[in-house]
Amino acid sequence: SQQGEEDPQALSIQEGENATMNCSYKTSINNLQWYRQNSGRGLVHLILIRSNEREKHSGRLRVTLDTSKKSSSLLITASRAADTASYFCATDAGGGSNYKLTFGKGTLLTVNP
Amino acid sequence: ETGVTQTPRHLVMGMTNKKSLKCEQHLGHNAMYWYKQSAKKPLELMFVYNFKEQTENNSVPSRFSPECPNSSHLFLHLHTLQPEDSALYLCASTTRVTANQPQHFGDGTRLSIL
Numbered sequence: 001s002q003q004g005e006e007d008p009q010a011l012s013i014q015e016g017e018n019a020t021m022n023c024s025y026k027t028s029i030n031n032l033q034w035y036r037q038n039s040g041r042g043l044v045h046l047i048l049i050r051s052n053e054r055e056k057h058s059g060r061l062r063v064t065l066d067t068s069k070k071s072s073s074l075l076i077t078a079s080r081a082a083d084t085a086s087y088f089c090a091t092d093a094g095g096g097s098n099y100k101l102t103f104g105k106g107t108l109l110t111v112n113p
Numbered sequence: 114e115t116g117v118t119q120t121p122r123h124l125v126m127g128m129t130n131k132k133s134l135k136c137e138q139h140l141g142h143n144a145m146y147w148y149k150q151s152a153k154k155p156l157e158l159m160f161v162y163n164f165k166e167q168t169e170n171n172s173v174p175s176r177f178s179p180e181c182p183n184s185s186h187l188f189l190h191l192h193t194l195q196p197e198d199s200a201l202y203l204c205a206s207t208t209r210v211t212a213n214q215p216q217h218f219g220d221g222t223r224l225s226i227l
Contacts, residue, residue: 035218042115099210102155
């Protein structure tokens, strides 16, 4: 069954606003990763957060992880039109297959100028 | 430029054709992956190679045949495909097959089966 699920499926905001996307998963993980995909392109790794971390920052990105709720959030502050893309969370399978990533269906973010 | 190059970017083929997708990484990585991305579905892992050895075949139909001649190159040989195989095929690489590794993706091959 699907491990990570993003919410909402689509999000439309104005430039300068903050965007928050959520990810829920079902089983224990070693780490959770967020990726971005621009239309017609491959996925680009944004940030990795380990299961023993609660929050991580990278530039305008802030990721939180709550292992008790099996959920993560990605916050993009002061959004720009160039942030328009699909955003995916990915979790590892744990155990002996911890290199296998399971991706959600993604959140399509549209930032209007 | 992600360091992972996929060719061709677009491919249209009939169900009886044979074609190959190519992936090359210039990152010095030792693990390479094939994924399938279909509309409105999550990314599906197909195959994993670690130091040229296949470590994962995610129940992929035999009409898809991977080949990894060295750690820098990965191929996906296609034959007798079905319309439902139309999708974006993505290649990715990591330093090695282990947890806590960001994956580096190519821009994919958009495959259309007539």
